[in-house]
Amino acid sequence: MNRKWQQAVVVANGDYPTHLVPLRYINEASYLISCDGAADQLISKGIIPDFIVGDGDSISLTNKEKYSSIIKIYTEQETNDLTKAITFLMNRGYNDITIVGATGKREDHTLGNISLLMEYIQNIKVKMITDYGIFYPCIDHFQEIITLGSQVSIINFGATHLKTNSLVYPIRDFTNWWQGTLNESSKELVEIDGHGKFLVFVAFK
Amino acid sequence: MNRKWQQAVVVANGDYPTHLVPLRYINEASYLISCDGAADQLISKGIIPDFIVGDGDSISLTNKEKYSSIIKIYTEQETNDLTKAITFLMNRGYNDITIVGATGKREDHTLGNISLLMEYIQNIKVKMITDYGIFYPCIDHFQEIITLGSQVSIINFGATHLKTNSLVYPIRDFTNWWQGTLNESSKELVEIDGHGKFLVFVAFK
Known part of the structure; x- marks a missing residue:
């Protein structure tokens, strides 16, 4: 029996993508999740994700109120927003996940996000697309x-x-x-x- | 007997710094080396390094001719330009080296440059300053x-x-x-x- 792949795209908290390939993944996503640190920029481009996931402290108050119906806030501090988003997707059956916007900005966050791929791959198909x-x-x-x-x-x-x-x-x-x-x-x-x-x-x- | 520290600054091939701290290191360097991929931008800002080190294929022809007296080209492909610059400095007795401009751009290069610090630290005092x-x-x-x-x-x-x-x-x-x-x-x-x-x-x- 072939495993059925359920695809989703996550926009993480790094620099918002500028390269055509990650941008196309965002535009063509069948299911799109934004970490809350990326939500304001995504929304400013006219793209409303299916869900915004994170600890809720990196999104503007305006968007937090306007999009409250699609915001999932997890306050536990043991995992970062990217892992919160991946867990959210796995719990909903998504098992083929593409991560964009996860690098740039602080290099220790970039290292952290890249290394998290090695955890996620144990359970799902996953890749990270940068610029x-x-x-x-x-x-x-x-x-x-x-x-x-x-x-x-x-x-x-x-x-x-x-x-x-x-x-x-x-x-x-x-x-x-x-x-x-x-x-x-x-x-x-x-x-x-x-x-x-x-x-x-x-x-x- | 105290070890005598000879300080130098290396501008590497990543994104040119924008933060005040790495820029101050460049401006106040007593001895400044540029990897050849960073030389054009450094020179465009009116800063002439003491030496430009690399494989010589990432600097404009104009600057390559104009600054030929301070360019050291190493053609061997076993090490990257950053390691060529560090080796150049170590051979001249510099043992307290600050690297700037080594991240940004391709993330695999960023990972490579960061990991090279763990090699350099075996012989010299070294740190990397990003934005x-x-x-x-x-x-x-x-x-x-x-x-x-x-x-x-x-x-x-x-x-x-x-x-x-x-x-x-x-x-x-x-x-x-x-x-x-x-x-x-x-x-x-x-x-x-x-x-x-x-x-x-x-x-x-």
Whole structure:
């Protein structure tokens, strides 16, 4: 039996996207969630999300009142707004989630949001689209069709036996983030295998 | 015998800084190095660095000719421009280096540059100043006087026995990046101890 994929898009609290690809995901989302820190900007562009999720302290009072029927406030401080949004979606059966607007601004928040992908991937299909490319969290296997010659970076989260025959430069079980950056695809179908978790970034070409 | 600190500032290939703190480091540098990808913008602001270091393919032909006497081109592709600049400085005896302009743009480059701090700290004193705060790579110990109530994040690079009594929330031997984010200083003198490498980010308040 094939798993049924329910797609949704989350707009997170970083810089609002400017690149065509993440913007298209927002415009074409069948189900759109905004973290409350991104809601004012989204609404100012005429886009009303299906729900606004967060701790409720990063949205203007005007919008908080006007859109109160679609705001879900979670006050617990153990998770950030992005995780609140993902949990909200998972509880409603969404299992194929694209995150946009999660980078830019404070770099420690960017690091946090990127690393959360490695938690989410344990339960759902998920990717993050920035103004520069796409982050794919992976367990054991990566497979995507991407433009030949695209810049590809691999950030290892403890995987062993990393191997590929679709990148220009050899890969290994990287122990620091910079080691797996600046590679390039040598085939249209890029496949990377390993035992465990790793993160693949594909830059827009 | 006290070690003599020789200070220098490196402008890297990310977004050119806009915050007052990194801009002040550029303006007040006693010795200023530009990665070649940042040189055009630096020069356009009327600031001529002491040296421009890199692979020479990211600077305009006009500036490449005009400033040929201060350009050092390293063509090897094993290291990025930031590491070429740091190596250049270390070979000249600089051992207290501040990096600015190393984030923004492609997030995989940002991750790479941040992680390189953990290599550099093995040989020199180094920090990275962004538009949002300061990254301090640490081995065993962190100690800085910072504004009370500053947001502090700890990214663990394998350290054990992490402990502090100068942050609001308890810390532990974090295994994923997001776990150590969103803490806050509870004393002006912030000290964090551990066995091994970790990275501390202090957001500007």
